Amino acid sequence: MKQLSNELLEELIEDSLPYASEGAVRPVIPFYDETKKDILGITVWTGDASYHAGNTDMYVPMQSTAKIVTLMLALSDFGKDRVFEMVGMEPMGDFFNSISQLEQNHTDKPFNPMVNAGAIATSALVKGGNVEERFDRYMQFLRNITGNPHLEMNEDVYKAEKSNGARNRSLAYFLQSTGAMIMDPEEALDFYFRTNAVMMCTEDFARVGYFLANGGREPETNKRLIPPEHLRTVKSIMLTSGMYNSSGQFAVEVGFPLKSGVSGTMIGAVPGRMGIGIVGPAIDAKGNSTAGGALIKSLSQELGLNMFGVD
Numbered sequence: 540m541k542q543l544s545n546e547l548l549e550e551l552i553e554d555s556l557p558y559a560s561e562g563a564v565r566p567v568i569p570f571y572d573e574t575k576k577d578i579l580g581i582t583v584w585t586g587d588a589s590y591h592a593g594n595t596d597m598y599v600p601m602q603s604t605a606k607i608v609t610l611m612l613a614l615s616d617f618g619k620d621r622v623f624e625m626v627g628m629e630p631m632g633d634f635f636n637s638i639s640q641l642e643q644n645h646t647d648k649p650f651n652p653m654v655n656a657g658a659i660a661t662s663a664l665v666k667g668g669n670v671e672e673r674f675d676r677y678m679q680f681l682r683n684i685t686g687n688p689h690l691e692m693n694e695d696v697y698k699a700e701k702s703n704g705a706r707n708r709s710l711a712y713f714l715q716s717t718g719a720m721i722m723d724p725e726e727a728l729d730f731y732f733r734t735n736a737v738m739m740c741t742e743d744f745a746r747v748g749y750f751l752a753n754g755g756r757e758p759e760t761n762k763r764l765i766p767p768e769h770l771r772t773v774k775s776i777m778l779t780s781g782m783y784n785s786s787g788q789f790a791v792e793v794g795f796p797l798k799s800g801v802s803g804t805m806i807g808a809v810p811g812r813m814g815i816g817i818v819g820p821a822i823d824a825k826g827n828s829t830a831g832g833a834l835i836k837s838l839s840q841e842l843g844l845n846m847f848g849v850d
């Protein structure tokens with residue numbers, strides 16, 4: 540077993556970066572193009588020290604990593620029973636924006652909050668008088684848990700999400716037809732698009748992971764913002780569904796809760812130990828960073844982080 544250090548992270552980045560060539564950058568994200576392909580950065584936050592290597596100052600949209608923040612808020616606002624009346628907790632085993640799975644589920648609700656349909660359903664479960672108020676609460680919460688008061692949504696990314704949002708709209712309206720959408724679908728979508736467009740860097744992603752890993756405490760005050768029960772729920776669902784239809788493989792190879800986004804980001808939460816933030820824009824067909832995936836697997840092995848036992 541090795542010790543966590545910047546040197547170790549640099550070595551692992553060097554070994555993982557070649558995997559970027561197996562992926563592709565998602566072109567619908569503004570300012571994402573092939574020149575971003577060979578970027579890889581990581582921050583590990585242990586509560587008292589930050590370790591990092593590679594490109595850690597690139598701000599990228601949260602994309603699907605936002606789903607865990609929305610779920611935390613929905614659980615605080617409505618409680619577990621109500622949230623899981625509207626969305627399931629089972630792995631879907633298909634692409635994150637699958638439409639056919641919605642109908643095949645036979646429960647009238649999306650499989651889980653980590654896929655698009657599920658996150659659109661939980662977006663409707665964040666309290667506030669209108670979308671601005673609800674999104675303000677989201678931003679305030681995100682700034683609190685990362686300890687970064689400067690986080691903002693990027694207007695261009697938001698517009699791109701909206702104008703490329705036909706698929707997500709279809710999901711939202713389907714949910715309305717089955718009764719799994721408790722508000723105007725456009726309102727829920729608007730909130731969902733905004734959350735996807737918030738810009739963060741590896742340090743911010745690592746801080747979200749640490750918040751989940753370490754009892755849901757606000758970094759500034761150490762005050763508990765989310766009860767342990769909800770954190771357990773979010774981490775369990777991250778483990779079973781956070782990496783879409785590669786979640787099983789990541790549970791085996793990495794062994795702790797993860798959430799990815801199509802901007803090539805990844806949040807890792809190693810319970811009681813550390814938060815991990817990765818940015819590696821080249822993604823595979825399922826939506827996960829190829830170099831980031833290689834990196835998190837080797838990090839877990841080298842540091843013995845697998846929750847289910849180490850060699």
Ligand code: GLN
Pocket residue numbers: 602603604635636655700707735799800801802826
């Ligand atoms: N904005 C993307 C979408 O809604 C996010 C998907 C993802 O990161 N997997 O489709």
